[in-house]
Amino acid sequence: xxxxxxxxxxxxxxxxxxxxxxxxxxxxxxxxxxxxxxxxxxxxxxxxxxxxxxxxxxxxxxxxxxxxxxxxxxxxxxxxxxxxxxxxxxxxxxxxxxxxxxxxxxxxxxxxxxxxxxxxxxxxxxxxxxxxxxxxxxxxxxxxxxxxxxxxxxxxxxxxxxxxxxxxxxxxxxxxxxxxxxxxxxxxx
Ligand code: APR
Numbered sequence: 001x002x003x004x005x006x007x008x009x010x011x012x013x014x015x016x017x018x019x020x021x022x023x024x025x026x027x028x029x030x031x032x033x034x035x036x037x038x039x040x041x042x043x044x045x046x047x048x049x050x051x052x053x054x055x056x057x058x059x060x061x062x063x064x065x066x067x068x069x070x071x072x073x074x075x076x077x078x079x080x081x082x083x084x085x086x087x088x089x090x091x092x093x094x095x096x097x098x099x100x101x102x103x104x105x106x107x108x109x110x111x112x113x114x115x116x117x118x119x120x121x122x123x124x125x126x127x128x129x130x131x132x133x134x135x136x137x138x139x140x141x142x143x144x145x146x147x148x149x150x151x152x153x154x155x156x157x158x159x160x161x162x163x164x165x166x167x168x169x170x171x172x173x174x175x176x177x178x179x180x181x182x183x184x185x186x187x188x189x
Contacts, residue, residue: 001150001159003143005179007172010165011039014074016118017067019109021126022080024059026052026066031129036078040071044078063104065112075122079112081105083127086134102127102138103145110149114158122163125171135171139178147182 010018010032021032026048028037037044047068052059060066065081083105084098105126113121125142127133146162149155155162166172 001155002161003146003150003179004161004163005166005172005175006163007166007169009035009167010122010124011035011073013122013163013165015120015122015161015163016075017077017079017113017116017120018070018073018075018122019065019124019126020078020080021124021129021131022060022082024061024082026056026060026080029130032124036073040069040073040078043069043071048080062098063101063108065105065108067112067116077113077116077118079109079121081109081126083131083133086127086132099137099141102133102141106142106145107149107153110146110153110155110159110162114155119159120161120163121159122165124165124167125175128171135174136178139175140182143175143179143182 018036020036023029028034028045051066060082062082062084065079067077067079070076070078084101087094087098110121125135125138128135128138164175166175
């Protein structure tokens, strides 16, 4: 499995599955969620509502993921995952718990992508917008988890490309630096 980075709009990615940074209601929102529902159309929301009615009456728990159609998007599926809100920095134990939940968003999204037979997956920087997670920390959690799954999660033969789609140059630069560091060690200037 190749991990790639690109700067752009996740709704324009030509991949099999697009991961949505949703909220537990699964009923849409702003950011990535708003962009995906706007571009993908009402079929996505209809399937989200059906999932709420059938399995997630209280909402999709943080760290979990579910798949729906991608509607009019160039992908086949949208995988909705709910990221954690970044906690108050003084709450150390809570930060550790929510760090694991953020890692779980990626682990569960890629697990579902594998079950669907998706060969390429576009991933946003979950929790780094409305949910306030610092980009560097989120990049480290996301990349470490996806790299680990590539090594041990049996994804190598299942998924060809995990593509992080970053919405601005700053976010892209952070992910690029962290990926370099996790892949080859810190850059020595
Ligand atoms: N393509 C790629 N990345 C995007 C796009 C897009 N079209 N739009 C926004 N982003 C980036 C943001 O810049 C941020 O870095 O995605 C990252 C995640 O931001 P949010 O979409 O705000 O998601 P999150 O922080 O996980 O908050 C989720 O926001 O939109 C609501 O309904 C959503 O309540 C949920 C909450």
